Amino acid sequence: MRINLNDNGFHLRFAPLTLTRPLGNLRIGIFTNDERWKKLIESFDPTIKTEIGFTTEEYLQGKFKKQIGAFEVNAAIIPNEEIVATLFQLEEGNSLYTNETWIATVGTETLRINYTGNEPILIEQRWDIYQKNELVLKQDFELVTTGRKSQPLSKSNTLIGDKKDIFLEEGAVVEASILNTNAGPIYIGKHSEIMEGSIVRGPLAMCEHSALKLGTKVYGASTLGPHCKVGGEINNVVFQAFSNKGHDGFLGNSIIGEWCNLGADTNTSNLKNNYGNVSTYSYEENKEVQTNLQFMGLCMGDHSKCGINTMFNTATVVGVSCNVFGADFPSKFIPSFSWGGSNGFESFKFNKAIEYANNMMNRRGLALSEEEIEILGVIDKK
Numbered sequence: 001m002r003i004n005l006n007d008n009g010f011h012l013r014f015a016p017l018t019l020t021r022p023l024g025n026l027r028i029g030i031f032t033n034d035e036r037w038k039k040l041i042e043s044f045d046p047t048i049k050t051e052i053g054f055t056t057e058e059y060l061q062g063k064f065k066k067q068i069g070a071f072e073v074n075a076a077i078i079p080n081e082e083i084v085a086t087l088f089q090l091e092e093g094n095s096l097y098t099n100e101t102w103i104a105t106v107g108t109e110t111l112r113i114n115y116t117g118n119e120p121i122l123i124e125q126r127w128d129i130y131q132k133n134e135l136v137l138k139q140d141f142e143l144v145t146t147g148r149k150s151q152p153l154s155k156s157n158t159l160i161g162d163k164k165d166i167f168l169e170e171g172a173v174v175e176a177s178i179l180n181t182n183a184g185p186i187y188i189g190k191h192s193e194i195m196e197g198s199i200v201r202g203p204l205a206m207c208e209h210s211a212l213k214l215g216t217k218v219y220g221a222s223t224l225g226p227h228c229k230v231g232g233e234i235n236n237v238v239f240q241a242f243s244n245k246g247h248d249g250f251l252g253n254s255i256i257g258e259w260c261n262l263g264a265d266t267n268t269s270n271l272k273n274n275y276g277n278v279s280t281y282s283y284e285e286n287k288e289v290q291t292n293l294q295f296m297g298l299c300m301g302d303h304s305k306c307g308i309n310t311m312f313n314t315a316t317v318v319g320v321s322c323n324v325f326g327a328d329f330p331s332k333f334i335p336s337f338s339w340g341g342s343n344g345f346e347s348f349k350f351n352k353a354i355e356y357a358n359n360m361m362n363r364r365g366l367a368l369s370e371e372e373i374e375i376l377g378v379i380d381k382k
Helices: 033-044 081-089 133-145 350-362 370-381
Strands: 002-006 051-055 071-074 094-098 101-105 111-114 158-160 166-168 178-180 186-188 199-201 204-206 217-219 222-224 233-241 250-258 279-282 287-290 338-341 344-347
Touching: 002 033, 033 051, 033 081, 033 133, 133 166, 133 186, 133 204, 133 222, 350 370
Parallel strands: 002 051, 002 071, 094 111, 158 178, 166 186, 178 199, 186 204, 199 217, 204 222, 217 233, 222 233, 233 250
Antiparallel strands: 071 101, 094 101, 279 287, 338 344
16 A cells, blocks of 8 residues: 655644654654554555655655655544544545545545544644644554563562553663653663663653663653653653753753754753743744743754753744754744854854764764755755
């Protein structure tokens, strides 16, 4: 089966995260949405080979290719088993809707069909990634653990809650930590580690090769994407992949892209002093917009970094390939390819930004591909 995850015109609504990827490739819960669709389809019918493509911005298509002749699927829908089963029943010309929300279309729409199963989770705004992370994480936990047996939990740990709500994949290491599953499950991926003295309140997802450093404090619902290393204190944070917050400092109600690094003792405000609702920068409207949320921390695009003791205001947005440093609060919106801090910013030279990105990636034996450099070049010129 071939499907395209369609941005459906909402590409900029999820920026800066979607400046470097389609909406369908964002991580929430345990999986990216393309990983989730593939797993659900192949669980429904193991004989099927699933190919996932993307209907997205033209400059992203070099890396995130579109499948020809595929079903078009709303990338903002978090699928469940019933959605997938219904998709298999669609015929040429059928479009599936839930209320007024489009789910999927086969070919050119000639007949509109109403979905009658359990209402799917819909990601409508950038901040839904952390706001709805608990719902998605619990759904993903059931998907990935049902019918399987966890690796044993070391007796050096203290478990508060039901042991069925903690799952350790092969190679996971957890020692001398306090793990509380009463509020939600804890998933520890392959070759991930929770180091001694950590205190975790679920729900938490740790994807493969991720780590909680010594004495880390975690409040759910939080997600560490693959190869992320986290220390200090976090509360309701989603890390996409390959990003680090290795030291003390607080980060709450935040979304961190790929290949980011937060310097030691970086702190982010997630609540205004007056306890009012926050405003934040919108790429879609090209201005700061008012939200109905009281809690919002940092949203940081791919390849951005900040120095030690950096302080971020409530609801700060940092673009792609930024280098932020200094002793005072920088501005609440930092455009892509910016270099500086509270004293002002200058343009981060493109060749230097590529060099610094590769320096970080080389530590993992990786480097920017030609397609990724082209994507960054387009962002730099905007």
